[in-house]
Amino acid sequence: MRIAIGGMAIESSQFCPHRSTYDDFRVTRGAALLDRYTWTRPDSGLADQVEWVPLVHAVALPGGPVERETYDRIKSELIARIREAGPLDGMVYDIHGAMSVVGLDDAEADLTDAVRDALGPDVLLSAAMDLHGNVSRRFADRLDLLTAHRLAPHEDAWETRERAARKLVERLASGKGRPYRAWVQVPVLLPGEKTSTRLEPAKSLYGRLASVEALDGIVDAAVWVGYAWADEARCRAAVVVTGDDPGLALEQARGLAQEYWDVRRDFVFVGPTGDADACIAHAVASRARPFLISDSGDNPTAGGAGDLAYMLRRLLADEDLASGRVTALHPGITDPAAVAACFDAGVGARVTLKVGGHVSAGTGPHAEPYELTGTVTALEDPAAPAAGAPRGNPAYDGGGRTAAVTRGGVTAVLTERRKPFHTRADFGTLDPTAYDVVVVKIGYLEPELYALAADWLLALTPGGVDQDLPRLGHHRVVRPLYPFDDAGFEDPDLTAVLL
Known part of the structure; x- marks a missing residue:
C-alpha cells in the first residue's frame, strides 16, 4: 500500500x-x-x-x-x-x-x-x-x-x-x-x-x-x-x-x-484562579517553593502573542518582590530589540529597556511596554550552545537568543522569538527551582512544570487567549452558545448526522 x-x-x-x-x-x-x-x-x-x-x-x-x-x-x-x-x-x-x-x-x-x-x-x-x-x-x-x-x-x-x-x-x-x-x-x-x-x-x-x-x-x-x-x-x-x-x-x-x-x-478551571495581583500576593505569602503562576492570557502555546509585560509590571508592583526579599523568575517576554540591547551591553551591565508590547501595542492598557531598569544577569544563544547545555523543547525550537534582566528580586527572561517554557531544559542555564515564584506564560501546567511546582495558581490575565471569553468580543460564533448564553437556553437537538 x-x-x-x-x-x-x-x-x-x-x-x-x-x-x-x-x-x-x-x-x-x-x-x-x-x-x-x-x-x-x-x-x-x-x-x-x-x-x-x-x-x-x-x-x-x-x-x-x-x-x-x-x-x-x-x-x-x-x-x-x-x-x-x-x-x-x-x-x-x-x-x-x-x-x-x-x-x-x-x-x-x-x-x-x-x-x-x-x-x-x-x-x-x-x-x-x-x-x-x-x-x-x-x-x-x-x-x-x-x-x-x-x-x-x-x-x-x-x-x-x-x-x-x-x-x-x-x-x-x-x-x-x-x-x-x-x-x-x-x-x-x-x-x-x-x-x-x-x-x-x-x-x-x-x-x-x-x-x-x-x-x-x-x-x-x-x-x-x-x-x-x-x-x-x-x-x-x-x-x-x-x-x-x-x-x-x-x-x-x-x-x-x-x-x-x-x-x-x-x-x-484546572487549578485555583485569581487575578494577577491576588495570585502574586498568595504566592509571595506562601511557604511552598517554587510557587508557579500561569500568565494564562498571554500563553503562546494557545495562540497568545507572548509579548505582554503585564505580569512583569504587576510583579514589580509588589514590595517584597521589588525589594528582593522574595525572588521571582518570569520567562519569556518576546522582545527582539531588548534582547539585542542586552547582548550589546553584556552580562553585568545595567540597562534601561522598553520591554514588551511591540506586537500587541494598541490592544489595551495591558499591552503597554514596561520600562525596565535592571542588570543583565544571563545571556544565551542556542546557535552556539555551551558544552553539555540542555536543549529546549524540540516541539518548538527557534526561540532564538534569550536575555535575563534582574531588578530587585525579579528576573525577567526576554526572548528574541516567541518561545514557550514547558520543560526544565527550556529555561537553559537558569534554574527555576532556585526562585521563590515562577511566572510562566502558559495555561494548565505541562507535565514537567506540574511536577516541579510545590503549589500553583492560574492567573486570569488579559491577552489574546483571555480565559474570560465574553470580554473578548466574539460576534461571529453561532448563537445560542454556552457559556455566552445560558439562562433560557433550551436543550439543543443533538441528533447525529451520518456522513
Whole structure:
C-alpha cells in the first residue's frame, strides 16, 4: 500500500495581533518527514505492508492568524506533491484543527477540499487532530477517518498520530472501504483550561472513548472541545464516531454529545484562579517553593502573542518582590530589540529597556511596554550552545537568543522569538527551582512544570487567549452558545448526522 503523509498544523487566536508567516513554520519533507514518526520505521510492524510517501508537513507555534500568502504557499506545495506522488491508496493527514487564515472562515475545510480534490475520491484520508480543533460538517465530510487527542495536556499527541495511521492501514488491508462517520456539534465552547482530562467531567468523558471504539462495528470515537479563541461559525464542541454499523455509530455519537451537554456547567478551571495581583500576593505569602503562576492570557502555546509585560509590571508592583526579599523568575517576554540591547551591553551591565508590547501595542492598557531598569544577569544563544547545555523543547525550537534582566528580586527572561517554557531544559542555564515564584506564560501546567511546582495558581490575565471569553468580543460564533448564553437556553437537538 502506498500511503502519503503531510499536513499543516497551527492553532491561531483571532484575538491576537500577531500574524503567522512562513518563517514561523518548521517545514519538513522527504526522509526528515518520515523520521518524525515511529510507525514509519522498519521495526514498526507496518514496513512489509506500506510504502510511506512523504509529502510536506508544516507546523508552527500557536499564534495569530496565518497570513494568506503563507497559507497559499504551503497549501500549493502540499497539493503539488500529492499530484506528483503517483497512485496512492491513502494519506495520513497530520493537522491541528484550529488554524485561522486571514480572509478564510474555515481554513481546515478549505485545505481539505484541495487535498481531497488532488487525491481523488477513492483514496482514504485519515486525519490526526488536536482535541482543541474545530470540526465543521464541510470539513468532516471530505475525510474518511478522523481522530483526536484524548488527553489534555496532550501527552498522547504522538499516539494520536499513530492511531490515525494504523487505523488507515487496517482499513485498507481489510478492503472494507470508506466507513460511516456520525457527526454532531454541541453548542458549547470552553477554553482548554476548563476541559483538562486531569479533572472531571472531561476525565470520564474522554476516558470512555476507548470503550466506544472497542464496540463491534465501531472504528473510532472522538470528542473535540473546539477552539475558544477564534470567532468563526465552526467554533464549538463536536463528536464523531466512525464505524461500519451506521445505527450504532449514530447512537454512540448522540450519547457522547448528550453527555457533553449535560455536564457543560460542571467544567471548572484546572487549578485555583485569581487575578494577577491576588495570585502574586498568595504566592509571595506562601511557604511552598517554587510557587508557579500561569500568565494564562498571554500563553503562546494557545495562540497568545507572548509579548505582554503585564505580569512583569504587576510583579514589580509588589514590595517584597521589588525589594528582593522574595525572588521571582518570569520567562519569556518576546522582545527582539531588548534582547539585542542586552547582548550589546553584556552580562553585568545595567540597562534601561522598553520591554514588551511591540506586537500587541494598541490592544489595551495591558499591552503597554514596561520600562525596565535592571542588570543583565544571563545571556544565551542556542546557535552556539555551551558544552553539555540542555536543549529546549524540540516541539518548538527557534526561540532564538534569550536575555535575563534582574531588578530587585525579579528576573525577567526576554526572548528574541516567541518561545514557550514547558520543560526544565527550556529555561537553559537558569534554574527555576532556585526562585521563590515562577511566572510562566502558559495555561494548565505541562507535565514537567506540574511536577516541579510545590503549589500553583492560574492567573486570569488579559491577552489574546483571555480565559474570560465574553470580554473578548466574539460576534461571529453561532448563537445560542454556552457559556455566552445560558439562562433560557433550551436543550439543543443533538441528533447525529451520518456522513
